Amino acid sequence: MTLFVRLWRRIRSMPRRDILLASVVAVGCILTQGIMAISLNFWLYHFTLQTNPPLNPGYASCVIPAMLWAVMNFVPAVLYFSWTGEPWRAAFKNPKRTIMLLLAIGTVDALGGLTAVYAIPHVSTFIQFVLFSFGCVITFFLTKLFLPSMALPCSVPVAVTFVLVAVGASVAAIPQLPSLYEQPTNIAWLFIFVLSVILPNLYGVLLARFMDQYGFATHVSSSPNAPQPSLDDKAPVEESKKSEKQLSSFGVKLIMLSGDAITQAFVTVIFFPVDDLPWFGENPGDFSESWRQLKLSVDCILHCPDNATYMMLYVDGFWASHYFAAYMNAYSPTLGAFVFQISTPLLILLLILKPSWAVFGNTTTWEYAVPCLVCLLVAAVMFFVITESARQSYEDKDGVVYLMPASFNRYSYSQEARTSLLPS
Numbered sequence: 001m002t003l004f005v006r007l008w009r010r011i012r013s014m015p016r017r018d019i020l021l022a023s024v025v026a027v028g029c030i031l032t033q034g035i036m037a038i039s040l041n042f043w044l045y046h047f048t049l050q051t052n053p054p055l056n057p058g059y060a061s062c063v064i065p066a067m068l069w070a071v072m073n074f075v076p077a078v079l080y081f082s083w084t085g086e087p088w089r090a091a092f093k094n095p096k097r098t099i100m101l102l103l104a105i106g107t108v109d110a111l112g113g114l115t116a117v118y119a120i121p122h123v124s125t126f127i128q129f130v131l132f133s134f135g136c137v138i139t140f141f142l143t144k145l146f147l148p149s150m151a152l153p154c155s156v157p158v159a160v161t162f163v164l165v166a167v168g169a170s171v172a173a174i175p176q177l178p179s180l181y182e183q184p185t186n187i188a189w190l191f192i193f194v195l196s197v198i199l200p201n202l203y204g205v206l207l208a209r210f211m212d213q214y215g216f217a218t219h220v221s222s223s224p225n226a227p228q229p230s231l232d233d234k235a236p237v238e239e240s241k242k243s244e245k246q247l248s249s250f251g252v253k254l255i256m257l258s259g260d261a262i263t264q265a266f267v268t269v270i271f272f273p274v275d276d277l278p279w280f281g282e283n284p285g286d287f288s289e290s291w292r293q294l295k296l297s298v299d300c301i302l303h304c305p306d307n308a309t310y311m312m313l314y315v316d317g318f319w320a321s322h323y324f325a326a327y328m329n330a331y332s333p334t335l336g337a338f339v340f341q342i343s344t345p346l347l348i349l350l351l352i353l354k355p356s357w358a359v360f361g362n363t364t365t366w367e368y369a370v371p372c373l374v375c376l377l378v379a380a381v382m383f384f385v386i387t388e389s390a391r392q393s394y395e396d397k398d399g400v401v402y403l404m405p406a407s408f409n410r411y412s413y414s415q416e417a418r419t420s421l422l423p424s
Contacts, residue, residue: 021327026339028324033343034350035317038357043310045359047300058117059275059290060297065315066110066261066268072319073261077254090247091214091255101213105206105256106263112199114271115192118280122189126176131197132341133169136379137162139201139337147209149219150332157386161379165341168375172345175364204325204333210256211330216249218331220390253326260322332387338380345373 040061047055081088092098120128140158144151152158211217274280275290301307328336348369351358 025324025327028320029328029336029339030343030346032317032321032324033340034347036314036321037343037347038350039310039313039317041359042357043307043314046304046307046310047297055296055300056293057297057300059272060294060301062114062117063265063268063272063294064298064301065311065318066265068315069261069319070265072315073254073258073322077258080254081251084251086247086251088247088251088255091252094213097213098210099259101206101210102256102259103263105203105210106260107267108199108203108206109260110264110267110271112196112203114268115199116196119189119193119196123185123193124176124179124183126173126179127185127190128193129169129173129176131194132344133166135197135201135341136165136334136337136383138198139204139334142202142205143208143333146205147212147217147333150208150212150217152220152334152386152390155386157382161338161383161386164375164379164382165338168345168372168379171375172348172364172368172372174368201333201337204329204336207256207326207329208333211249211252211326214247214249214252216252216330218391220332220387249330253323257322257326332383335380335383335387338376338383342373342376342380345369345376349373 044057044061047057077088080086140151140162208217272290272294273287276287301311325336325340328339348364349366352364352366352369
């Protein structure tokens with residue numbers, strides 16, 4: 001109970017702007033996931049209705065949005081830096097490291113989507129539910145591996161949050177049990193699907209890693225590889241900003257997501273020959289058929305009623321979700337994984353209330369979705385409380401405080417300033 005009291009006092013001490021932005025980010029993460037899922041289902045479903053014989057738009061549903069995302073991220077970045085005059089070149093003071101990170105982020109993002117598109121039809125729904133529940137655990141240990149200064153220590157409370165997620169996912173997966181027998185899963189496809197689960201979680205950690213090198217990520221522990229902020233570290237920046245513009249948190253995110261989208265588009269385009277591989281591709285051994293399917297898919301998007309509308313809803317949802325994810329992962333990649341998982345039972349409940357939106361059917365009932373949602377909500381709140389407690393302890397020891405969430409703020413504050421921001 002003491003943790004919750006400290007958390008409540010801490011939240012009350014925060015500027016209203018930060019509380020509003022944190023709330024918008026959390027809701028935005030959940031909302032955009034729902035928009036993506038529903039619009040993607042409608043988009044793919046309309047291909048089967050509007051073409052004869054029905055098209056298989058698997059590759060087209062990856063490459064066309066990827067190219068649009070590249071434009072939707074790069075053009076605003078150019079306009080933003082031209083308008084504000086922020087020194088975008090400051091992001092490339094260490095060009096090799098920055099470019100390698102951007103390439104890694106985009107490649108992981110692209111392969112995460114591609115492996116999911118190709119593997120999901122070959123993996124039973126029950127296994128999908130179970131493996132997705134490991135997302136929080138995977139992100140937790142990936143954060144420890146790649147960004148230890150943002151990782152919580154292993155503890156019983158942290159383990160309890162993971163158990164709650166597992167319980168919730170298990171309950172939601174009960175109606176999917178028959179799929180184990182109706183759709184046997186090949187080991188090779190299972191391995192590919194496991195990759196599709198791991199890669200999006202690795203993507204979140206890499207986003208945090210990129211923002212951390214510019215000082216826009218939240219630390220909860222010390223790390224020998226991560227320089228710790230102090231008042232002296234920030235003083236030259238405070239002095240120099242009087243005569244020179246600084247690269248902002250939003251500017252860093254624009255560069256990061258533009259590099260991500262451009263790399264993702266490139267990787268997705270060169271992935272086209274894989275579509276012809278025996279066993280793996282949708283048109284094995286027939287390049288001309290893959291090319292024909294792609295051309296027909298583009299033609300349907302341009303001329304079939306409502307097809308382009310559903311595609312743009314999906315593209316816009318995906319584009320927006322990446323910005324919300326950037327802010328969420330700057331605070332905690334693992335908490336981001338919790339928040340994104342909450343969207344699943346909420347989406348199930350929405351499809352139960354609006355059956356016409358479940359174009360591919362819905363085998364789960366509210367009796368299973370509600371307990372799952374409750375478990376995920378409790379787990380997310382618990383993990384947030386644990387993170388804030390660890391973060392406050394770190395700030396007490398280090399003498400530096402970041403207002404939550406850290407990515408909304410450019411500068412840290414000294415121990416003296418801390419007394420006016422946090423309760424004693």
